[in-house]
Amino acid sequence: MFDDNLPDEVYWGWMEEVCALVYERTCPGGAIYFMQREKNTEQALRCLRKTGWTLQNLIIWLKRTSAVPNGHRFGKRYQIIAFATKGDSPRLFNRLRIDPPLRPEHRQPRQNGVFLTDCWEDIRELTSGYFAGDEALRSPTGERLHLQQSPVALLLRIILSSTNVGDWVLDPFAGTGTTGIVAEQLQRNSLLIEISPANVEIIRGRLAEQRAADSVQRWRHYYRFTPDLETVWPTEAAQRWGTAQQMVLFEPKDTYGRD
Numbered sequence: 645m646f647d648d649n650l651p652d653e654v655y656w657g658w659m660e661e662v663c664a665l666v667y668e669r670t671c672p673g674g675a676i677y678f679m680q681r682e683k684n685t686e687q688a689l690r691c692l693r694k695t696g697w698t699l700q701n702l703i704i705w706l707k708r709t710s711a712v713p714n715g716h717r718f719g720k721r722y723q724i725i726a727f728a729t730k731g732d733s734p735r736l737f738n739r740l741r742i743d744p745p746l747r748p749e750h751r752q753p754r755q756n757g758v759f760l761t762d763c764w765e766d767i768r769e770l771t772s773g774y775f776a777g778d779e780a781l782r783s784p785t786g787e788r789l790h791l792q793q794s795p796v797a798l799l800l801r802i803i804l805s806s807t808n809v810g811d812w813v814l815d816p817f818a819g820t821g822t823t824g825i826v827a828e829q830l831q832r833n834s835l836l837i838e839i840s841p842a843n844v845e846i847i848r849g850r851l852a853e854q855r856a857a858d859s860v861q862r863w864r865h866y867y868r869f870t871p872d873l874e875t876v877w878p879t880e881a882a883q884r885w886g887t888a889q890q891m892v893l894f895e896p897k898d899t900y901g902r903d
């Protein structure tokens with residue numbers, strides 16, 4: 645398993661290997677969404693460029709929760725998601741329209757929402773504390789099972805933007821399997837790789853349970869102005885959760901980043 649205390653050069657050398665492998669296996673025009681902490685922006689962009697990817701957007705995921713305080717510079721409130729493609733133009737890009745609440749400075753209500761931009765400020769992260777809400781996976785005694793569990797809403801946006809029904813999605817660092825949970829509900833196939841057997845068990849349990857908190861349906865209304873929504877996100881997908889798609893769950897025996 646990757647060790648967070650490895651020197652930067654080792655980590656980024658390993659990440660380059662991963663990004664190069666993913667590039668090799670991606671179809672022409674296929675997309676990668678590479679999420680990193682803001683402090684790693686420079687390395688993340690370099691890593692993608694060196695491994696052949698073409699940057700399309702540097703997405704700012706502005707956390708709706710509190711900032712990480714910092715004594716000698718501004719507190720940190722966002723994470724980056726570099727969206728890049730294999731080749732200059734994406735094989736497909738579904739332009740999503742959302743219907744965010746009207747800001748006080750906007751006096752006229754919108755008739756049909758707005759297209760998404762590269763600033764995502766409407767997705768709440770699952771904090772480490774109590775406020776993580778129902779979506780956070782917990783043990784019977786209430787402890788979080790994985791502190792880096794991504795919100796369903798984040799993967800929903802990524803998968804809807806860059807895939808159509810029947811496409812394949814790869815998550816080489818699957819964690820609690822949020823990518824697979826969302827892909828399955830959207831009728832996309834997924835390949836999840838997760839090194840920790842404990843996490844793989846969490847993924848299996850999560851898939852089997854089909855929790856209401858994992859349903860993507862509560863977001864559908866928010867995207868209702870998206871052109872061709874029915875093609876990108878068929879209504880019937882909701883009824884097929886857990887049955888329709890192929891999912892491959894893989895626990896690698898060989899590890900990267902360790903001697």
Ligand SMILES: C[S@@+](CC[C@H](N)C(=O)[O-])C[C@H]1O[C@@H](n2cnc3c(N)ncnc32)[C@H](O)[C@@H]1O
Pocket residue numbers: 645646790792793794795816817818819820821822823837838839840843896899900
């Ligand atoms: C940031 S978490 C992913 C969280 C995930 N997005 C979710 O929603 O739960 C990264 C995961 O990568 C896994 N991991 C670390 N090194 C790995 C490796 N070499 N191969 C596969 N998985 C690895 C860790 O065990 C961890 O669960």
